[in-house]
Amino acid sequence: MTTESRSNRPQRRAGRHFLQIPGPTNVPDRILRAMDMPTIDHRGPDFQQLGREVLAGLKSVFRTGGPVVVYPASGTGAWEAALVNTLSPGDRVVMFETGHFATLWREMATRLGLDVDFVPGDWRRGVDPARLEQKLRDDRERRIKAVCVVHNETSTGVTSRIAALRAAIDRSGHPALLMVDTISSLGSIDYRHDEWGVDVTVAGSQKGLMLPPGLSFNAISDKAMAAHATARLQRSYWDWTAMLGPNATGFFPYTPATNLLYGLREAIAMLLEEGLETVFARHARHGAATRAAAAAWGLEIVAADPAEYSGSLTALMMPDGHDADRLRAVILEGFDMSLGQGLGRLKGRIFRIGHLGDFNDLTLIGTLGGVELGLARAGVPHRPGGVQAALSVLAAAPAGR
Ligand SMILES: *Cc1c(COP(=O)(O)O)cnc(C)c1O
Numbered sequence: 001m002t003t004e005s006r007s008n009r010p011q012r013r014a015g016r017h018f019l020q021i022p023g024p025t026n027v028p029d030r031i032l033r034a035m036d037m038p039t040i041d042h043r044g045p046d047f048q049q050l051g052r053e054v055l056a057g058l059k060s061v062f063r064t065g066g067p068v069v070v071y072p073a074s075g076t077g078a079w080e081a082a083l084v085n086t087l088s089p090g091d092r093v094v095m096f097e098t099g100h101f102a103t104l105w106r107e108m109a110t111r112l113g114l115d116v117d118f119v120p121g122d123w124r125r126g127v128d129p130a131r132l133e134q135k136l137r138d139d140r141e142r143r144i145k146a147v148c149v150v151h152n153e154t155s156t157g158v159t160s161r162i163a164a165l166r167a168a169i170d171r172s173g174h175p176a177l178l179m180v181d182t183i184s185s186l187g188s189i190d191y192r193h194d195e196w197g198v199d200v201t202v203a204g205s206q207k208g209l210m211l212p213p214g215l216s217f218n219a220i221s222d223k224a225m226a227a228h229a230t231a232r233l234q235r236s237y238w239d240w241t242a243m244l245g246p247n248a249t250g251f252f253p254y255t256p257a258t259n260l261l262y263g264l265r266e267a268i269a270m271l272l273e274e275g276l277e278t279v280f281a282r283h284a285r286h287g288a289a290t291r292a293a294a295a296a297w298g299l300e301i302v303a304a305d306p307a308e309y310s311g312s313l314t315a316l317m318m319p320d321g322h323d324a325d326r327l328r329a330v331i332l333e334g335f336d337m338s339l340g341q342g343l344g345r346l347k348g349r350i351f352r353i354g355h356l357g358d359f360n361d362l363t364l365i366g367t368l369g370g371v372e373l374g375l376a377r378a379g380v381p382h383r384p385g386g387v388q389a390a391l392s393v394l395a396a397a398p399a400g401r
Contacts, residue, residue, distance in 0.1 A: 018337035020367045022154050022313035023184055023207035025357030027263075031210055034266035035259045042255055051250030054261050057268035061186065061209075061276070062201055062219040064193035069218050069243045070264075072257040075183040075204030078216035079105050080112070081238035082148075082179050082200040086224055088232040089113040091145040094135055094176070097121035100155035100343035105148060105181065112233060117144070123346065124304040126153065126160030129168035136172035145227075146177040146199075152185035154207075155343040156302045157315040157352065159189060166196045177227060183207060183216075187271055188283045188312040188356040199224040208312065210270070210357045211263045282399060283311035286355040286364050289393040290314040293368045293386035297375065302350055312356035313340065317349060322380050324351040331374035337367065361394050 019026050040046050058068040071077050087093065092115045095106045099121075109116045119131060127149050136144065147169065152159045162180055169178060177199040182191050186201075187208030193201045198221065205215035220228075220240060228240055236242075242253045271279055287309055294301050294316050302315035318324045325348050328339050340352030353371065355364055368387050375382045 013336050015336070018335070018363075018367060018370060020354045020370075021338050021340040022157075022352050022354035022356060023204075024213050025207055025210060025354060026359070027212055028210055028270070028358040030270065031263045031266045035263040037259060037262050039258055042252065042258055047256075047258065048250040050258075050261055050265060051247070051252065051256070054265050054268070055247055055250065057265065057272075058217065058219075061268055061271060062193045062203070062217075063191065063195065064201075064219050064221075066194070066222065067220050067244055067247065069220065069240060069247065070252075070256070070261070071216050071218075071238070072214060072255075072260075073216045074213055075181075075202065075216045076104075076108075077238070078183075078202040078204065078218055079108055079181065081216075081218050081235075081240075082202050083109055083112055083114065084231070084233040084235040084238055085218070085240045086177055086179075086200060086227040086231050087114060087145055088230075090115055092117060092143045093146045093148055094119065094132070094144055095148045096127045096132075096150075096160075097123070098126055098150055098156065098158060098160065099123045099153040100346070101153060101181065101183075102150045103344060105150065109148070114233075122304075123153075123156050124158065124302055126158045126305070126308045127165055129161065129164040132165055133168035133172050136169060136174035136176065139174065142175065144174065144176045146179055148179045148181075150181040151191065152182070152189055152310050152312055154184040154313060154340075154352075155315070155346065157310040157313045158303045158305075158308045159185065159310045160308065162191070162196050162198065166198075170197075177224060184312050184356070187267075187276075187279065189310070190280045193219045193221075197221075199227075205260065205264065208356055209264070209267050211260060211267055214257055215260050215264060280311065282359075283356060285394070285397060285399065286359065286361075287311040287314060288397075289364060289390040290353055290355055290368065292389040292393045293371070296389035297372070297382040297384075297386040299382060302346070313352050313354045315340075315342075315346070315350045315352045318351070319381050322378075323348050327351060327374055327378045327380055330378040331370055334377055335370040335373060337370040337374075339371070361399065364394075365390065
């Protein structure tokens with residue numbers, strides 16, 4: 001071997017890479033092992049057993065008694081499925097500018113031929129229940145067919161209060177459907193499809209569910225099924241009826257992502273073994289410790305309202321004149337950790353710490369240690385002591401069991 005080819009080889013880095021972006025998240029070994037299986041006949045009895053278990057188990061995670069459909073697609077596919085299965089060309093929908101993901105969903109809705117009323121926002125707050133109630137009260141002709149909300153805005157670390165939004169819709173007496181994107185909250189932040197009267201819940205595999213990317217979901221209410229019967233937007237691949245027929249016996253209308261479904265079966269088991277309430281409390285506690293670190297460093301966070309702080313990620317603002325992407329590059333190079341970049345209008349101005357998925361106290365301390373080392377190495381003005389502040393929060397409130 002020549003010296004040249006040896007020097008072209010990437011340098012080995014000891015220890016595990018820290019993947020602390022707010023999704024995809026770290027896939028636990030138990031899930032990796034569960035997926036390490038030969039592919040099977042997706043029309044045979046072994047698959048049927050797997051299909052039945054996964055489709056039943058998902059109901060516990062979404063907290064619904066109704067059907068949950070699984071697509072071999074990223075979360076974006078499930079956004080489209082929610083819209084095309086329930087709405088018709090020209091239908092009015094209300095969406096809220098909470099951040100980058102809400103903006104992308106709105107752009108999709110517009111491209112699909114919907115009439116989107118996009119309520120402007122400052123990317124620091126979630127959806128205001130009073131604002132929603134007024135919108136619906138003002139719509140005397142009942143032209144609004146759906147309200148679409150991103151539960152946890154992954155670009156900002158702001159969590160909208162779905163129960164309060166449901167109550168606002170109920171007070172208005174408006175019949176619009178409620179659709180909620182839980183791609184970065186399901187399995188990490190409290191969420192109840194049935195209790196909160198959500199009509200379509202959109203989710204994805206690669207965040208709180210701890211799976212690789214590649215699966216996405218729609219949980220469907222009776223009211224959404226009724227809308228589906230008359231909805232006229234073009235649909236084929238995403239059609240719920242085509243999916244629900246074979247799902248009734250554990251099968252899929254086309255080749256499913258079998259090995260991801262093995263992983264999903266394991267992920268559901270892990271979430272239920274830990275207990276969903278424990279999972280949510282764990283995430284909330286890590287959010288609090290991360291915010292304590294940010295405050296100690298003297299870095300402002302994007303979320304403006306404590307009632308909307310996210311348990312799955314925290315977005316931190318850079319001091320003026322300092323580039324967040326340069327800081328992230330220094331941290332990746334120096335400490336082998338990936339942090340989330342600022343998206344859309346926040347590019348370069350913020351970085352995002354993902355603290356969701358298969359994540360514990362020591363993962364958090366390692367993550368925050370990497371940030372604190374990176375702030376120093378990159379010459380970003382800050383006070384030391386963020387890690388210590390987080391340790392104090394964790395010590396004061398031991399993880400519950
Ligand atoms: C990640 C994410 C998406 C996009 O999902 P993809 O799997 O990348 O298509 C949409 N909405 C939210 C809230 C997200 O966090």
